[in-house]
Amino acid sequence: MMAHPFQHCSACGSSGLIARGVREFVCPACDFQHFITPIPAACALILDAGGRLLVTRRAREPGLGKLGLPGGVVEGGETGEEAAARETLEEVGLDITASSFRYLVSLPNRYLFQGFVWPTIDLFYMAQIASFDAVQPQASEVSEWFALPLEEVPLDDFAFASNAAAVRALREARL
């Protein structure tokens, strides 16, 4: 595992970047600053009319074969709600408007990508729809999906602790 992802300066190509604290890495040759700051990700908690939660099984690493929620990195210019809606459409084929999503909670997470564990901040949004009849999973992202009563979601099977904590928060919000 890399201590940080900057093996070479992205401005001049020099190696031997110097860590200044936990988030700043400075080139010894040209002083170019590189940063590791949390990457925002949006995740969707989608319920049907019966209060069942849409849970996916991940078709790729990290967390291949474990449970997940539709979600991914927020793109430039997007709101969290728009990112949650886009990722939901991309991963499970449900077309839910961004304005249907309500913010629930944010939780820090860690995400292994290209040999480095990046910090993320996961933003969780919930939406309720009539049914999951239109679900069409994207095979490259989702191998299987489930509609589970909130109390029956197996929290220990999630790839990411943030997802389990968000389901817990949703249970409490709906009590």
Ligand SMILES: [Zn+2]
């Ligand atoms: Zn440099």
